[in-house]
Amino acid sequence: MTLIVGLGNPGTKYDGTRHNVGFVVVDAIAGDDAWRKKRLLHAEICERDIHNVRVMLVKPTTYMNESGRTVAALLRNLKRSPADVRLIVVSDDLDLPVGTVRVRDTGSSGGHKGIASIIAHLKTQDFTRIRIGIGPNETPDGHRIPAEQFVLQRFNTEERMKIDTAIPAAITTIEERLAGQ
Numbered sequence: 001m002t003l004i005v006g007l008g009n010p011g012t013k014y015d016g017t018r019h020n021v022g023f024v025v026v027d028a029i030a031g032d033d034a035w036r037k038k039r040l041l042h043a044e045i046c047e048r049d050i051h052n053v054r055v056m057l058v059k060p061t062t063y064m065n066e067s068g069r070t071v072a073a074l075l076r077n078l079k080r081s082p083a084d085v086r087l088i089v090v091s092d093d094l095d096l097p098v099g100t101v102r103v104r105d106t107g108s109s110g111g112h113k114g115i116a117s118i119i120a121h122l123k124t125q126d127f128t129r130i131r132i133g134i135g136p137n138e139t140p141d142g143h144r145i146p147a148e149q150f151v152l153q154r155f156n157t158e159e160r161m162k163i164d165t166a167i168p169a170a171i172t173t174i175e176e177r178l179a180g181q
Helices: 018-030 064-078 113-122 155-178
Strands: 001-008 036-040 043-050 053-061 086-095 101-104 128-134
Touching: 001 018, 001 064, 018 043, 018 053, 018 086, 018 128, 018 155, 036 128, 043 064, 043 155, 053 064, 064 113, 086 113, 086 155, 128 155
Parallel strands: 001 053, 001 086, 086 128
Antiparallel strands: 036 043, 043 053, 101 128
């Protein structure tokens, strides 16, 4: 079983914000397939095959900082432990330049509250993270913008073009990982 969890905040208010690039990636993977709301699991779910691998695409309906609740609830529902599934989490990364895609297979949260929540709920750091750069969080004249404000901003036109290139790159990275299973 492979879970691909895109991190973001629920609701149209957050559509297009920097913090929701994880949702954009899993939406792009789902394509025209329908999402099913699972209230008790705090998620929207879409199942499909990628390279002959059955995957469950997941968008938590909790806010970003509680994403671990969703992943833990899904694992309980599937009667699986974190060691029994392949977990790929797609998230924004404030410390990477806009549009940069990086992969890590284990490690700390790096200060990302959604990743921290998943680590806390699963009690493991051993899962793949596909990180998409949304930073740096500063104005053109070098003033720092508080992270909590910056992640809820929308991309400007130039940044949007970089993100529009990063989304297919992130999907290709996921597909390569699945094909190499």
